[in-house]
Amino acid sequence: MLEIPILGLLSEAPMHGYELRKRLSTLLGAFRAFSYGSLYPSLRRLQEAGWIDEEPPVAEPAGGFGTRSRRGKRVYRLTAEGKEHFAALLAEVGPDAYDDEGFGTRLAFFAQTRSDIRLQILEGRKQRITEQADGLRSSLARTRERLDRYTLQLQEHGLESADREVRWLNELIETERRGPN
């Protein structure tokens, strides 16, 4: 779900759906694509759960100037419960924090995450990708000569990418260990 990214962005400032989407696209870019077809239902679910609510429209009385709250624009903000819930989400680690999407969204809000949790997530992700790389490596060693040129290229590129990510994670982990500020 879009739980973490939505709550995270709203924790910085109230915002409406369209803006939320723009920010999420640039924030997560490569890691996550999503559409209005998932954004608006998510907003409604989060609202039903009580984690976000809508800012009342500015009512725009006669002659009101300067108030640019366009009719139909729904501005969402984090509730107190939402704030708590978001903090709790950032403090828990599970297997879903290690897959592409979960890891990307968590990393995007690492600045608000406790250092020990950051470390756990990085280690878990590293283990996940390492396993993936080793699986590819051994499968490649077994079947290399049976593969055509293109399949081979595909697998080798995948393997190199995985290895590169492990190295990258190692750097992040080391930095984290050095200065858990």
Added chain:
Amino acid sequence: MLEIPILGLLSEAPMHGYELRKRLSTLLGAFRAFSYGSLYPSLRRLQEAGWIDEEPPVAEPAGGFGTRSRRGKRVYRLTAEGKEHFAALLAEVGPDAYDDEGFGTRLAFFAQTRSDIRLQILEGRKQRITEQADGLRSSLARTRERLDRYTLQLQEHGLESADREVRWLNELIETERRGPN
């Protein structure tokens, strides 16, 4: 859909669902994950479309020895129409051949694809990733100093990955141009 990978694997040999999934997992590994919940419905759709059909169960008459077709095992094979349809699929290029999933599945069957089509797909993919990288690069140039350490790392890693893929594609394109055999 799983149209291309299923037809592609069945074009090599008849197979049942479980085996199909195993092969697909190792073949596409990083590029594509999928579950039985998508595999079996896909098989049924392809069967309804007439692209594949089921090998009749071996009937196992009295005393039959050696026939190890276990009851309940459904072996699928490509029909003549399916063979044609698969060839047609490999001969057409569209925007969906440039995204992660579409590109991965097509690359896996490049050995059976015409050289000019291969080149078109590689060029299209390259353009797609180049745009993505440039977008990231300019967004990064604009917002670099406003990003926290982790978001910055995330974006830079994404950018490097994209740049690396472009270089990889360039190699594939050059090889293809040199010897379109």
Added chain:
DNA sequence: AACTGATGTATCGTCCTGATATATCGGCGA
């Protein structure tokens, strides 16, 4: 005054994911 492109909310059909249920096979130890 009309056009155009960005802003903004919303829904629909089609499909996928993750979990779960069910059953059979082959091998192993008791």
Added chain:
DNA sequence: TCGCCGATATATCAGGACGATACATCAGTT
């Protein structure tokens, strides 16, 4: 010989995501 277990094998369901599309309004241009 029997039962157990992990791998093999098919199938379905609830929840939800994606891509397309529809429909407005706003801001700037011509």
